[in-house]
Amino acid sequence: MKFIDEYRDPAAARRFAQAIRRTITRPWTIMEVCGGQTHAIVRFGVDELLPEEVTLVHGPGCPVCVTPVELIEKALEIAALPGVVFCSFGDMLRVPGIERDLLSVKAQGGDVRIVYSPLDALRIARETPERQVVFFAVGFETTAPANAMAVVQASRQGAANFSLLVAHVLVPPAMEAILSAPANQVRGFLAAGHVCAVMGYTEYEPIARKYKVPIVVTGFEPLDILQGVYMTVRQLEEGRAEVENQYTRAVTRAGNREAQKRIGEVFEVVPRKWRGVGEIPASGLGLRPEYAAFDAERRFGVAQRVVEESTVCISGSILRGNRKPHQCPAFGTACTPEHPLGATMVSTEGACAAYYRYRRVRPQDAPPPGLETKR
């Protein structure tokens, strides 16, 4: 496929790895922010090409993984109501709440449907005016323009039976939370390319300056990631802390202004809880008062629900880059993609699921590679 295959060339990948080897003189810990990058790194073994001085840690950029139990519980409550069609991206269906997940609500008769786009949910609302159609709006800045557009179209069409359960999160506040934590080891970031395709990268410039940390906007294919690592290592070795753009074919400094305008029209910045991390100020998007009629939390009276997290899962420290999946005692034993304890084992972009699917290192009692259930 054009714009994909050429960035998977193994010979060029080895040349980038050699360039990193020539440049590096001491150990550096670099975080890739986006779960899509984590998936590509583990799938293609990008980390295994790198010299041992580079430690890649996996960041919080998996919306499924960071959606708090509280919002999952609200989703479960709404989805179980008679007369509701609950629409979601497929990844969310197996994320465990306290005792159940959306899939079990569906098994018990709830009308839970997997959709590809929020516009599919809006179409269902048009076609079934007698039902309340709710879309579970999870995602980072990449997904916000799509969800904003669904609200704008719903508003124009007067779709009174359509609403969003909004779980939107923002990347820069999460990066600042990681950088200001006392245990932080991260010295450089690969910023999430598709988030920046929408938002541009001016909001990362003050972060690079304040925390003296290089930030390289990076794509998702193996050569993109290797170039991103090279650019980060080079900055670290030269003592620079700037925002650079590796993903120039898709990202400009200003980003997509049309999309930003639409996000600003529909959403406002709100505090948001992150699963395993806690509340981060100004780290999420919620509907503006003008669009409050489309807020599922209000419509179904679940806005005030507070749920505390309690789980043996260490996903919080994994999402902050303090630990790796195989360092969890439950990894591959009590916690597998079939029976996940935490969201990082559910989503294909979660670090735990990526390690489980692609890593050669496994706990002894887990099935050997190739024998696990195919997805």
Added chain:
Amino acid sequence: MCLAVPGKIVSIEGDDPVLRCGRVDFSGVVKQINLAYVPEAKVGDYVLVHVGFAINTIDEEEAHQVFAYLRQMEELAGVEDDGPQ
């Protein structure tokens, strides 16, 4: 989740800023995609598509940048080119 796939625009319908959409070809699989956020995109352009929306056009000139960067980096380091890519 932030997965976005490159595809080629084969047709465009409508000029309403909210409803502008078109057919986009992903190596043989053609889907209806909302093009409201890429008002500059024309038939034949490649766009990055995420959950049914084009979030940006792909800059074809910049697409070679990764390879140009690699060559330039190796020239600076005095590394011999090990053949065509």
